[in-house]
Amino acid sequence: MSHTTPMVEDGPTGADRLKPFVPYLLVLPGLLFVMGVLGYAVVGGIILSLNETDMFMNKTFVGLKNYIDVFADPRFQAAMLRTLSFVVISIVLGIFMSMSFALVLYKVVRGRRFFRGLSLVPYFVSGIATAVMFRFIFTTSGGFVNTVLAQLGLPAQSWLGDPTLAFVVAIMANCWFMVPFASLILLGGIQTIDKDLYDAAAIDGANPIQIFFRITLPLIKPMLGVSLIWVSYISFSTFDIVLALTSGGPLKATELVSIYMYELAFRQLNFGQGAVLMVVLLVFNTVLSLIYIKIFVMGDRRHSEAGK
Amino acid sequence: MRVQESGPMALLFQRLGPKVLIWFTLTFLVIWTATPIIWAILSSFKDPLEIYESKSLLPEVWRLDAYRKVLSMPGFSTWLMNSVIVTVVATIVPLILAILAAYGFARYAFKFRHVLLLLYLIPRIIPRVSLIVPLNDLMSDLGLINTYSVLFITYIASAVPLATWILVGFFGSIPKEIEESATLDGANMWNRLRHVMLPMAWPGVVTAAVLCLREAWNEFSFVLALVNQTDMRTLPYQLYMLKDSMGIQDYAVYNAFTILTVLPLLLVYLLLERKVVDSIVSGAVKS
Structure with a gap:
């Protein structure tokens, strides 16, 4: 690739001298726009995290002081631990559900299109609407769950008033929103597997569990990687769902790093420390994505090349 | 890892087990996906006070208010x-x-x-x-x-x-x-x-x-x-x-x-x- 050689020759339009620049003219406008805005924001955020701001947004350079303050802040430490457990539980539950849905959407014959179409619906519901809907499922008076409990003659529960239950509900709402996309990705992987492999395994007397772990799972490894990236990206950056569901409460039981970041910057107007949390979110998400890419995409490529 | 057994129950389970599991999961998928949306739709047609009492799932009267x-x-x-x-x-x-x-x-x-x-x-x-x-x-x-x-x-x-x-x-x-x-x-x-x-x-x-x-x-x-x-x-x-x-x-x-x-x-x-x-x-x- 030493020269800029178009794979397709342009017609004799007389613009021959421009030709080497054509791909750049096509590719760069979008990229420059994206990098201009998002790159500017990331760099601006890092600079902001090194400054102290007052109420009028006057900045003074303070070096790493914000980082030291934030990392020593017990409220941040609690939010960080909470976020990690939120992410881990969401990933485990989310991948389990996505895999179950994908397998069942693969197996179902009658109404296949309907079930697939239906399964993706939550992906198109906004985070705020998801949160509002889950509030009315679990709200104490008039919630779906308590109405059902009342019909069964059971006492009502304060689902969103109890710290542990509220945390669980937040995870459920998060899963409701993120599982559909992940399960369709996994379904795509399962569909590409040659059916003969299953038949051969069945003839050899393998049971469904063995078939899943020995055949299905290894063959959809790249798709599993993609859905893992999606699930952990969504869980790490969950913000609107939790903000509208619980606002971080009760008793800060659902205050994740993203919620605390919003609180610090927009309620307490401490933009310097808010920017530190932005950097934390950014670093964690990037590291996690790189690990997944290394394990699932790169590892798989090397494996298949070695197998040739 | 199920061992081959010859009892009638085991045979029945082996035949039906996967089917039951599929239908169970599919039912769960439909209920899980649809409930929040359907509940929001039902509640939107109810009277505000009726919602508070949480007596019935369907609206008593379908209101457009x-x-x-x-x-x-x-x-x-x-x-x-x-x-x-x-x-x-x-x-x-x-x-x-x-x-x-x-x-x-x-x-x-x-x-x-x-x-x-x-x-x-x-x-x-x-x-x-x-x-x-x-x-x-x-x-x-x-x-x-x-x-x-x-x-x-x-x-x-x-x-x-x-x-x-x-x-x-x-x-x-x-x-x-x-x-x-x-x-x-x-x-x-x-x-x-x-x-x-x-x-x-x-x-x-x-x-x-x-x-x-x-x-x-x-x-x-x-x-x-x-x-x-x-x-x-x-x-x-x-x-x-x-x-x-x-x-x-x-x-x-x-x-x-x-x-x-x-x-x-x-x-x-x-x-x-x-x-x-x-x-x-x-x-x-x-x-």
């Missing part, structure tokens, strides 16, 4: 228009930029091709909510808070990489020979793009458009951080604000508002469901 109240909110048409304007712009502009870029990536070999393609991917792993702090600071400095421009800029920037990645896959899968024969017929790049590539990659263009639409219509964190005037709110922002702005909680109104914000996008999805689902399942859309 909540919808009437939402539609007569003084700002409703403004918020709806804001959402529509921002969504249309943040779908069309990214699509144009992405079509050009994807064509460049799919059809030309050039220096830094891989690096530039990778640069298009990076924005997708940045948690967007993390950018609200610096964006608020930077856009305040530029005097862009409470403008359409600031929403256009941020929405477009986050949609371009998504659309580009979808379209690179679709364009790349179109055989080069088809385009080459068009070249021999004297078609230049624009004509080839318009008359060969776009029609052939149409499912991809539709999918990219729907997903851009989805991002813009549902976007919340940017509008939360960059807008604070009531008349600049979009529907998701107003839905969030309902929580604080209603003195006594009128749950029916709340649910009706939710349904009205969700419905337009769901209709678009239902119309184009086949193309979108197929594109995702075929692996053409990766986060």
